[in-house]
Amino acid sequence: MIRQAQVEAQKATQEFQRAVEILRAAKETIALAEERLLEEDSRQFDSAWQEMLNHATQRVMEAEQARTRSEAEHRKTAANYNSCISHMRQLEKKLKRSINKSRPYFELKAKYYLQLEQLKRHVDEHQAKLVVAKAEYRTALSNLESISEEIHAQRRSLAMGTREQGVGAEGDGGNDDIVNFKMESDGLSMVSVSIDEEARQSQ
Template identity: 95%
Template sequence: MDPLQNGNDCEEDCHCAEEEEEVDPRIQGELEKLNQSTDDINRWESELEDCRQRFRAVLVEATVKLDEQVKRIGRAVDDSKPYWEARKAARQAQIEAQKATQEFQRAVEILRAAKETIALAEERLLEEDSRQFDSAWQEMLNHATQKVMEAEQARTRSEAEHRKTAANYNSCISHMRQLEKKLKRSINKSRPYFELKAKYYLQLEQLKHNVDERQSKLVVAKAEYRAALRNLESISEEIHAQRRSLAMGTREQGVGAEGDGGNDDITNFKMESDGLSMVSVSIDEEGSHSSSSEEEVDTRSTSSPQAFSHDPDSICSSGHASPLLGPRSQCSGASSPDCDQERGDRAEGAEATLEAGLNKLTLTLSQKQEGDSGDEQDPHYINPEISTPILLLNSVQ
């Protein structure tokens, strides 16, 4: 089969597998939010643009018509301007005075209700003959007393504000009336101009309010759009992370990790070291037995000291220290790495020394057999029994 066709088949299988995967329901919800935010953004942008166009159109129209009025009326507009400004200030002072009056009336009502509550609580306590202490009524009385104090403070503040705004309003009204008497002719002549100006001012204020409202809604829609995009991005990253984790699979043991093989090698090494220690003990015991038998023979022998110098007793002497393996260490049965290394070194030295001693023993015994071949009943004759050392050597090797 063509490798290109195989590659296409693999790609198709991958696409099919991806299509078969279940779509996260969060994606559908975020996509719906994204589409809704997109529609809102488009709608508010179009409405905002329309409101701005109407505002600009009304502003241009007001400018043109007011300029025409100024040209037609002439100087009376500038002469009567202080009166119209004082009238505007008086209107603003009137609005502030009305707000202060409402606040003062509200504070008075709160104070009256709090005083009525205190009166009811005191009457309730005075009607009881037993005069028992009631914690609930006492708590209500304390709360009502606190409300009365707060209401009195609020009434005092609102009363001062009301007096201040009322004085400002009265001063503005008096100043406006003075200017009205002084500029009565100019005011009557310029009245159409300022009335038209007030009309366009209110219309432009309404259009400006519509522009601000659409702009705030557009900002909210764009914020929702960005939030939906961030949510989709986080969901996508989460899905890709899950796919990567599934593709990688479970992590296996590393190259340098410790396994059972290393433990088996250490166990075998310890067993071999313990075996070498047992061999050294057996050699020490054999050397002690042979040394004791040789000493019994030496008591009856009259041979020269040179013959005993080549005797196997010089190699395998008795005592706690063996000439072949040396003194036995306290680490014979230990299992630490230092003790294992010490036993290995001692085993190698014991093997070399044992082999040299056996060779020397064989030569010595062969010379003695040649010299004493005619006398079989010589009391100094020693039977060369070397089978046990040879077996021990084989076990060491």
């Protein structure tokens, strides 16, 4: 309640100061206009000049009314604030013993509240760092998967390009041996056939 009364009093003070400034500026405008009119003897007091003065005079009247209202509001809020302060001091004097007993509690509460705010700030900082670390971890895993896939692809391409002969496979040299073997066996059979024919003729 005291805090609210203090805020209202400060607001009323600001409004009063603003109204005083507006009133001062409006009065200066009229004073300058009257001074210029008096300096220029040849200037005629035409309708435009009259309208400008009327407008400035109206602003002065409105500023005075605003100042009066803000001054009354300021007095009212200041009185309310002073009344709250007086009541608070009476209560403080009346409840001094209870206040002294409860003071350590409120001091401890303020201390723990401050520590709690600090811990909360640390938790928020660690959570932000954790989010960044998780993002970096996901990026690292993705990079490792890409590297692993590239390595497997290279191994597959190498295995298909330089494939070795399996067990029992025959090379070009083996084919030549088979051809020679067939030719040699064919030559032996031809010799045996000619020997048989000569034996039959001699008989």
